[in-house]
Amino acid sequence: MSTATWSKDHALALLEPLRHEPGPVLIALQALQAEFGYVHVEAVALVATFFNVSRADVHGVLTFYHDLRTTPPLANAIHICVAEACQAVGSRDLEKALKNQYKDQVTDAYCFGNCALGPAVMVNGKLIGRATAAKIAAVIR
Amino acid sequence: MSTIKIFIPRDSAAVSVGADDVALEIARRAVAENLSVEIIRNGTRGALWLEPLVEVQVGADRIGYGPVQVADVADLFKAKFLEGGAHQLCINKVDELPWLAEQDRITFKRVGIIDPLSIVDYESNGGLVGLRRALAISEKEIIAEVTESGLRGRGGAGFPAGIKWKTVSEASSETKYICCNADEGDSGTFADRILMEGDPFTLIEGMTIAGIAVGAKEGIIYIRSEYPAAIAQLEAAIAIAQEFKLLGPNILGSGRTFNVKIRIGAGSYVCGEETAMLESIEGKRGVVRSKPPLPAISGLFGKPTVINNVLTLSSVPAVLADGAASYKSRGVGRSLGTQIFQIAGNVKRGGIVETGFGITLEKLVMDYGGGTFSGKPVKAVQIGGPLGAYFAVKNFGISMDYESLIAAGGMLGHGGLVIFDENVDLAVQAKFAMEFCAIESCGKCTPCRLGSTRGAETIQLIIDGHNPESNKKLLLDLCEVMTDGSLCAMGGLTPMPVKSAMINFPEDFDSRVEVAK
Ligand SMILES: Cc1cc2nc3c(=O)[nH]c(=O)nc-3n(C[C@H](O)[C@H](O)[C@H](O)COP(=O)(O)O)c2cc1C
Ligand code: SF4
Ligand code: FES
Numbered sequence: 323m324s325t326a327t328w329s330k331d332h333a334l335a336l337l338e339p340l341r342h343e344p345g346p347v348l349i350a351l352q353a354l355q356a357e358f359g360y361v362h363v364e365a366v367a368l369v370a371t372f373f374n375v376s377r378a379d380v381h382g383v384l385t386f387y388h389d390l391r392t393t394p395p396l397a398n399a400i401h402i403c404v405a406e407a408c409q410a411v412g413s414r415d416l417e418k419a420l421k422n423q424y425k426d427q428v429t430d431a432y433c434f435g436n437c438a439l440g441p442a443v444m445v446n447g448k449l450i451g452r453a454t455a456a457k458i459a460a461v462i463r
Numbered sequence: 464m465s466t467i468k469i470f471i472p473r474d475s476a477a478v479s480v481g482a483d484d485v486a487l488e489i490a491r492r493a494v495a496e497n498l499s500v501e502i503i504r505n506g507t508r509g510a511l512w513l514e515p516l517v518e519v520q521v522g523a524d525r526i527g528y529g530p531v532q533v534a535d536v537a538d539l540f541k542a543k544f545l546e547g548g549a550h551q552l553c554i555n556k557v558d559e560l561p562w563l564a565e566q567d568r569i570t571f572k573r574v575g576i577i578d579p580l581s582i583v584d585y586e587s588n589g590g591l592v593g594l595r596r597a598l599a600i601s602e603k604e605i606i607a608e609v610t611e612s613g614l615r616g617r618g619g620a621g622f623p624a625g626i627k628w629k630t631v632s633e634a635s636s637e638t639k640y641i642c643c644n645a646d647e648g649d650s651g652t653f654a655d656r657i658l659m660e661g662d663p664f665t666l667i668e669g670m671t672i673a674g675i676a677v678g679a680k681e682g683i684i685y686i687r688s689e690y691p692a693a694i695a696q697l698e699a700a701i702a703i704a705q706e707f708k709l710l711g712p713n714i715l716g717s718g719r720t721f722n723v724k725i726r727i728g729a730g731s732y733v734c735g736e737e738t739a740m741l742e743s744i745e746g747k748r749g750v751v752r753s754k755p756p757l758p759a760i761s762g763l764f765g766k767p768t769v770i771n772n773v774l775t776l777s778s779v780p781a782v783l784a785d786g787a788a789s790y791k792s793r794g795v796g797r798s799l800g801t802q803i804f805q806i807a808g809n810v811k812r813g814g815i816v817e818t819g820f821g822i823t824l825e826k827l828v829m830d831y832g833g834g835t836f837s838g839k840p841v842k843a844v845q846i847g848g849p850l851g852a853y854f855a856v857k858n859f860g861i862s863m864d865y866e867s868l869i870a871a872g873g874m875l876g877h878g879g880l881v882i883f884d885e886n887v888d889l890a891v892q893a894k895f896a897m898e899f900c901a902i903e904s905c906g907k908c909t910p911c912r913l914g915s916t917r918g919a920e921t922i923q924l925i926i927d928g929h930n931p932e933s934n935k936k937l938l939l940d941l942c943e944v945m946t947d948g949s950l951c952a953m954g955g956l957t958p959m960p961v962k963s964a965m966i967n968f969p970e971d972f973d974s975r976v977e978v979a980k
Contacts, residue, residue, distance in 0.1 A: 344764060345746030348729060379747070386748040387729035389688055405650030405899075406845055406892070407881045410808035411836060432732060432899070434689050435653035436476050437881065438511040438806060438813025447691065451479030 325359035325395065332357070333365060337372050346373050347383050351390055359395040398427045398463050401444040402453075407437035416441050419455050424462070466499045467545050468520035472575070473504035474660050475692045476653065481532060482515035488536045489517070498545065506661015508575030509815030510562055518557055521547035527557040562812065562831065567793060569785075569801045570778045571654075571817045574661035580699055582707050585664045591709070593780030597672045598717045605676040606632060609779060611787035613799030618644050618735075618772030619847070619876045619952070621865045624779075627769060630759040631677040634767035639679035641670050642744065642763060642770045645686040645693075646728055646735035649848025651807040651879030654815055655773035659686070659693040662777075663700035664709070667723055669776035671714060672783060673769055674721040682723040683763070685740050688730055697725055732849075732903040736951050737770045739905055750905045751951045772877070774803055795821035798864035808845075808881035809835045825859035828882060839884035843968065845892075847876025849899050850956035852963035853889060872963055874956070889968035894922040896960040904953060910945045911954025917941060918961065925972055935965070935972060 326332060336353050340346045350369050355361050361384055370377040384390050402408075402417050420428045420443075436442040439451035445461050471486040472478075486502055493500040507514060516529035517539075526547040528539060535552060542550040554560055568574075577584035585591070597605050610625025631639060643666065647655040659666060670682040686694055701723050704710040712720045726744045728734050734743045738752035741763050762768025778800065782790045791799040798820035804827055806813045811833035828834070828844055835841055843853050852873030854861065861871050868875050883892075900915035918941050924934045942958035949955040965972055 345744060347746040348743060349726070349746065352727065352729060382748050383746065386750075387731050389728075389730035406849060406895070407651040407808040407879075409892075409895070410881060410883045410887065431689065431730075432903075433648060433650045433652075434475075435647060435656040436479050437651045437653055437808065437879070438810065439476055439480055439514070440808070442479065444689075449475055449479040449692075451476060 326357050328358050328362040328364070330364065330368060333362075333368055334372070337369065341372075347375060347380055348387070351380070351384055355390060360391045360393055363392065396427045398424065399444075399446055400424055400428045400458065400462075401431040402428060403432065403434055403436075403440065403442040404430045405432040405437075407433070408440035408442055411440045413441035416443070416453060416455065420458065423455070466501050469500055469502045469545075470505045470518040470520075470525065471502055471515060472507045472661075473579075473692070474507035474514070474657060475690070476511050476657070477507050477514040477516070478692070480514055480530065484533050485515045485517065485531050485536065488533045492536060492540055493545075496540065500545070503578050505577065506574045506579050507657055507814075508557065508563060509571065509657060510560065510812070511814035512812045513554065516557075517544075519545055519547060524556045525558065527554040527560070528552045529554060566817050567801055567819055568817050569781045569790070569793075570665070570774060570803060571658065571662075571815060572781070573665065574658060574815075577662065579661050579663060579696060580703060582664070582703060582709075585662075589784065590664055590780070591668065591715075593783030594668050594672055594709070595715065596783045597675055598715060598719065602632060602676050602678065605672065605783065608787050609676070609782055612782040612790040613787075613794070613797070614775065614778055614782055614790065615798070615865065616772055617774035617778070617803070617877065619874075621875065624771060624775050627759055627771070628673065628677050630757065631679070631767045631769045634760055636767050638681075638764075638766045639677055640763045640766055640768040641673045641677070641679045641682040641776075642737075642740065642768055643670055643682065643684040643773060643776055644735065644737065644740060644770055645684050645690075645773045646740060647687060647690070647773070647877070648732040648735045649851075649877050649879050651845065651881035652805050652848060652877045653807070654803040654805050654878065656690050656693050657815060658773060658777055659690070660696045663697050664704065665777045665780055666697075666773055667700060667704050667709065669779040670723055671710065671721045672779050673771065673776060675714075675719055677767075677769055679769065680720045680722065682721065683744060684723060684725050685728060685734075685744055686725060687728040694725065694727060701725070732899075733905045733951075733953050736905075736953065739951075740770070741768070748905075750907055751953075753950060774877075793819035795819070795862065795864050796866055798866065802863065802875070802878050804863065805877075805879045806832045806882070807879060809837055809884045810882045811836050820864040821862050823859065824854065824861045824863060824880075827863065827880060828859070832880075832882060835882060835884040837884045837886075839886065841882055842885045842887050843883040843889060843892075845881040845883070845960065846879070847874045848879055849896060850874075850952060850959055851876045851879075852959050853892060853967060854963065855967040858967065872966065873959065889964040889971040890922060890926050893961040893964040894919050894926070896957055897922060900953060900957040908948060908950050908954055910948035911950075911957070914941055914945045914954065915957060918945070918957075922961075931972070939965075
C-alpha cells in the first residue's frame with residue numbers, strides 16, 4: 323500500500339472525474355486519502371474551490387469522519403477492534419500489549435464484522451481473526 | 464479421473480483465520496500429486512467456528528473438514544479427503560450437520576452453497592424467480608405481497624417494509640431512490656457482510672424489486688469502509704449484473720430501468736442512522752436530520768427514498784418467489800418470517816443462525832452457541848448491538864422476537880448476540896456504552912453529546928465507590944434525560960445497556976472500594 327507524494331496537480335487530476343458527482347465532498351476526500359495516504363492541509367481549499375463549496379464545509383467533513391486523517395500514514399496501520407464482542411474475548415488486554423509495542427501505529431476500531439472469531443485486528447488492510455500479539459508480529463512491516 | 468470440486472470460503476471471517484493460505488496449500492499439493500481439482504471460493508455457511516471449512520464434492524454430497532489449518536493439509540491428503548476419507552476434522556455431510564440442518568434458511572439459503580459471483584449458480588439455486596414474478600405483476604401487487612408477508616425492517620427499528628414502500632410509491636416525483644443501509648456498525652453483527660460477500664446477487668435482486676415497486680431507477684448501497692472484501696464483491700457483482708441485464712436500462716428484457724452504485728462510509732457509527740446516512744451519501748457530515756419530513760417523502764437529495772437494511776431487501780426475493788403466505792407461516796405474533804441471528808463474542812460455536820422468530824435466548828446461546836469459548840460459565844448476553852440490553856442467565860427464557868424483547872426491557876436490533884463469560888464486569892460495560900456514545904455522537908443534541916461523557920464519569924465514580932448510592936440515582940436521572948431529550952436512538956437508547964446492566968446485574972454496581980484498582 324504505497325502512497326503517492328502530495329501534489330496539487332495530482333490531486334486535481336483525481337478530483338476531475340468527480341466533477342459531476344452529486345454531493346462530492348466526502349468521496350473527494352476519500353479519493354485523496356486513498357492516493358496520498360492522508361488529506362493534506364492544502365486539500366481543504368483545493369476541494370472547496372473545485373466543487374464551489376465553502377472551506378468550512380470541507381473542513382467540517384474532514385473532521386467528522388474517523389477514517390479521514392490529516393497526517394501522513396505511519397509504517398503500519400494497526401486497527402484493533404475494541405467493541406463489545408471483541409472485548410468479550412480479551413481485546414482490551416491485546417490492545418494494551420499492542421499499544422505498548424507499536425505505539426501510535428495502533429488505533430481503536432469498532433467492529434470489523436468478525437465478532438464470532440475475535441479479537442479482530444486489521445493490519446495494513448489484512449483482517450486477522452482470533453488475533454494474538456504473535457499473529458500480528460508475523461504480518462507487521 | 465474427473466475434476467474434483469473443492470469449496471473453500473473467501474468470506475472475510477474465514478480468510479481472517481487462514482482460508483486463503485489453506486486454499487493455496489491445497490492447490491499446491493493437488494498439483495504436486497497430479498490431481499485435477501477445481502477450487503471454488505464460496506461464501507461461508509455461517510458456522511464460523513468451523514472456519515476454514517473445506518468442503519469436497521463427493522457424488523451428490525459435500526463432505527466437510529474444519530477448522531483446517533495449513534499444517535493439516537498434508538494429513539488430509541494422506542486421509543484421502545478428496546474422496547471424503549475419514550479424518551478427525553471431518554464433519555461428514557455438511558448439509559446434515561445438525562447446527563445447519565435445523566435452521567430455516569430463507570434469506571440465507573444460497574449463502575455458502577454457491578459460487579457468489581456465478582449467475583448460473585444463482586439462477587439454478589432459485590435466484591431471479593422473485594424478480595421475474597415482480598416484473599410480471601403490478602407495482603401495487605408487489606407492495607401488497609411484501610406488506611402481507613409481515614416483513615419488518617431488519618436494521619433495528621422493525622418498521623413494516625411494505626408500508627414504507629407504499630409511502631414512497633405514492634409520493635409523486637420523477638426521481639426516487641432506493642438506499643440500502645449496509646453500515647452494519649453494531650458490534651456482534653455480521654450478517655449483512657456475510658450475505659454481501661456470499662450471495663451479493665440476492666441483495667441486488669431485492670433492491671431491483673424495490674425499485675420497480677416504488678418507481679425508483681437508482682439504488683445506492685451505503686457500505687462501511689471496514690468491509691473492504693464486501694465492497695469488492697459488490698462491485699464485481701454489480702458489473703456482472705449489468706452485463707447479464709439484471710441491472711441497466713432493460714432489466715431481463717422488461718424495458719424497466721434500475722441501476723445500483725456504491726457509496727463507502729468513513730468510520731462513523733452514527734452514519735448507520737438513516738438520515739445521517741443520507742447526509743453522508745450527500746457528502747456532508749453525518750449529522751442526524753429531524754423528522755418530519757420522513758425520508759420516504761423527502762430523503763436523498765430531497766427525493767422520496769426507500770431506506771432498508773441489507774437483510775430486509777435481501778429477504779424480498781424469497782417473499783416474492785415463495786409468496787407472502789409461506790414467509791409469514793414462520794415466526795410468532797407480529798414478528799413474522801425468519802430472523803438472521805448472529806452469535807458472537809465469547810462463544811464456542813459462533814455464527815449465523817437463521818430461524819423463525821420465537822426461538823428462546825437459551826437455545827441460541829447454549830444449543831447453537833454451545834456456551835462460551837473460554838469454557839467458563841456464561842454471565843451476560845448483550846442483544847441488539849451497543850444500544851441493546853444486557854441480559855443475565857435468569858433471562859434465558861426470553862422469546863426472541865420484537866415484542867418480547869421490548870417487554871423484557873431490550874430490543875432485537877439487528878439480531879446480534881454478544882456472549883460474555885463470568886469475567887465480565889457489567890459496570891465497566893455500562894461505562895463503555897456511555898463512552899461509545901460520546902465518541903460516536905453526531906453532536907446535535909446536548910444530552911447525547913455531553914450527557915454521555917458525564918455518564919461515563921458518573922459510572923467511574925460508582926466503580927470507585929464514591930457516594931455510590933447517590934451517584935446511581937444521578938445516573939438514572941441522566942439516563943432519563945438522554946432517553947427523553949435525544950433526537951435519535953444513539954443518545955436515546957444508550958441508557959438501555961446502562962440500565963439493563965444495573966437492573967440485571969445489581970451486584971456489579973455495589974460499592975467496589977475493596978476491588979477498585
Ligand atoms: C445510531 C444508529 C445506528 C444505526 N445503524 C444502522 C445500521 O448500521 N444498519 C441499518 O440497517 N440500520 C441502522 N440503524 C437503523 C436505521 O436508522 C434505519 O432504521 C434502518 O436502516 C431502516 O431500514 P429497515 O427498515 O430495513 O430496518 C441505526 C440507527 C441508529 C439510531
Ligand atoms: S441523539 Fe446523539 S447521535 Fe442522535 S441526533 Fe442527537 S446528538 Fe446526534
Ligand atoms: S466486535 Fe470486534 S469484529 Fe465485531
